[in-house]
Amino acid sequence: MSALSALFSNGSAVVSGGASGLGRATASALASAGLPVTVLDLPEACARLEAEAGVTAIPTDVTDAASVERAFAAHEQRVGLCRIHVNCAGVIGAGLLFSRDGGLTADAFRRIVDVNLVGTFACARAAADQMRRAEPNAEGGRGVIVNTSSIAAYDGMVGQVAYAASKGAVASMTLPLARELARFGIRVMAIAPGVFSTPMVNDLPERSKEVVTGLLPLFPPRLGEPAEFGQLVVSTILHPLLNGEVIRLDGGLRMPPQ
Numbered sequence: 001m002s003a004l005s006a007l008f009s010n011g012s013a014v015v016s017g018g019a020s021g022l023g024r025a026t027a028s029a030l031a032s033a034g035l036p037v038t039v040l041d042l043p044e045a046c047a048r049l050e051a052e053a054g055v056t057a058i059p060t061d062v063t064d065a066a067s068v069e070r071a072f073a074a075h076e077q078r079v080g081l082c083r084i085h086v087n088c089a090g091v092i093g094a095g096l097l098f099s100r101d102g103g104l105t106a107d108a109f110r111r112i113v114d115v116n117l118v119g120t121f122a123c124a125r126a127a128a129d130q131m132r133r134a135e136p137n138a139e140g141g142r143g144v145i146v147n148t149s150s151i152a153a154y155d156g157m158v159g160q161v162a163y164a165a166s167k168g169a170v171a172s173m174t175l176p177l178a179r180e181l182a183r184f185g186i187r188v189m190a191i192a193p194g195v196f197s198t199p200m201v202n203d204l205p206e207r208s209k210e211v212v213t214g215l216l217p218l219f220p221p222r223l224g225e226p227a228e229f230g231q232l233v234v235s236t237i238l239h240p241l242l243n244g245e246v247i248r249l250d251g252g253l254r255m256p257p258q
């Protein structure tokens, strides 16, 4: 039995945005440790997901709270109460306030916040609701939630107003969530990744990619691999004292203004 599957009896995990990139690697890491994993992602992303032992996908839109509730209920019915939840659903949505295409409107801003922030909240709420009903482990622990922020929360570049605002808020809600859920034995952490080789980054326009990949002055001078994110998620879940904090995972990268 792996340390992860020994952490909670009948443990299982839900990974939102788990059909691609960092979420995909996290779902694989959790499934390889022996946990049944449910991936929540948009229908088209779920349809592209290759079959993997221990991983089941449920089409879900995290901006729709009812869709999130249904997906968590389906997870519970399938494998029992969720004890580990990792929030990776997100969109990058770069945009200048003023540009030839009309610029970043309030509606476009709201859409990014809706996915990255409100979606994270809806999933964390549904996950915590299952965790608080679970049997505690020997230390009283019932579950762990890991949200995904970004280094844009701290070093937002020009064009990242909406993205940085949404990720800053994900970072800011870590401590109050951890404080509120402590009485149930639920820990809440966030990871703020630097730049990782995922479709979100690989599909950027060439010019933006050059900026991002030209910025890697420290060590190692390369993009992060999604499996390295999954590795930190697993370590975070296993470490009993990690709670209410945001961990930068960026090889020392600090983004310049533009």
Ligand SMILES: NC(=O)c1ccc[n+]([C@@H]2O[C@H](COP(=O)([O-])OP(=O)(O)OC[C@H]3O[C@@H](n4cnc5c(N)ncnc54)[C@H](O)[C@@H]3O)[C@@H](O)[C@H]2O)c1
Pocket: 016, 017, 018, 019, 020, 021, 022, 023, 040, 041, 042, 045, 060, 061, 062, 063, 088, 089, 090, 091, 092, 115, 116, 119, 148, 149, 150, 151, 192, 193, 194, 195, 196, 197, 198, 199, 200, 201
């Ligand atoms: N890749 C990076 O360098 C990087 C850096 C910092 C933060 N992040 C964050 O990490 C998370 C994962 O990013 P990634 O790089 O793996 O991107 P990705 O595009 O590969 O994966 C994101 C996933 O989220 C899903 N998603 C988007 N909107 C959704 C919705 N409304 N409902 C359900 N699922 C939805 C997508 O379908 C996709 O599968 C995101 O929150 C992103 O902002 C990524």
